[in-house]
Amino acid sequence: MIYARDVTKYPNDELRFVIYAPRYRDNSGGAIVMHKLCDVLNDMGYSALLYPLWKPLSLPSALFRSPRMTFAYLLARAYRGKYATNAKYNTPLAKQRDIQGSIVIYPEIVSGNPLRAEKYVRWLLHRPGFHEGHFKYSPGDLYFCYQEAFHKNCRDMVHGGSLTIGDTLLDIYKQTNYGERIxxxxxxxxxxxxxxxxxxxxxxxxxxxxxxxxxxxxxxxxxxxxxxxxxxxxxxxxxxxxxxxxxxxxxxxxxxxxxxxxxxxxxxxxxxxxxxxxxTRPALLCFMQETSKKNREAVAHFVEAVKKHFKT
Incomplete structure (x- = not known):
């Protein structure tokens, strides 16, 4: 695994991101798109790192503040081993010192600000509360939606727009059977x-x-x-x-x-x-073939919204 800041400085390093993401699993859409966002940000010249979801900043403090999540992290680490990434992506890992000065990106399942970041945004990858049953956001939080259907329960927050990132796996998924199907x-x-x-x-x-x-x-x-x-x-x-x-x-x-x-x-x-x-299947295929371009457009919009919100 790669750890940063030991990598070469990026051209757009005035904005640095830490993404609070689960381990990579190729059957988890949320994990895929969070790791892919890190990859696209780095590809576009920004500095983006992953910080393992639920990994505590301080173990004693975390056991007191959120024992359920901390035990879940420790059990997952013991059962699954080291934090997994996708070797095809540019997804270096963050250390605790990297959080300072970075903008942290939290998925919708995360309540509050567990990494105690000075600046953070939320990325709604599903309807808030769907997975955890509860959530706690703050007025004024900047948030982005993976799709408009997830634009729920965000009163008094600041909507930054959509942020849809994809990895189409078109090398795997393709039509090979043109005959009868039953x-x-x-x-x-x-x-x-x-x-x-x-x-x-x-x-x-x-x-x-x-x-x-x-x-x-x-x-x-x-x-x-x-x-x-x-x-x-x-x-x-x-x-x-x-x-x-x-x-x-x-x-x-x-x-x-x-x-x-x-x-x-x-x-x-x-x-x-x-x-x-x-x-509409042919249109879907065309749309998916343009995913790389659309990823960059989505990230460009995301970065501009972040700059405007934090006045960076």
Missing amino acids: KTCFIVRKGRARPDLPDLKHQWVVDDLSHEELAKVFNECKFCYLYDTYTAYAQYAAICGCIPIVVPLPGVTKEQWVPEEKGRLGVAYGESDTEHAVT
């Missing part, structure tokens, strides 16, 4: 607590497969039903020629689910929407 698979993931989740005991649930295995499954299946309404696996299924059907949340319209049309490309919201999924 199989159906199911993805549950974050939808496991849904009250309308049926008994899928005898169905083909593919939650625990690797990306390579899923690409093969998506090329075998005609349909993939998703009870996790916000997952990139819907788009991955689509570009493999499968029709992803997001099972609608009760009482939630298509526009409420994902307000932006670009976020619905290639995906059906309910069985009656499959024609839309098929007809």
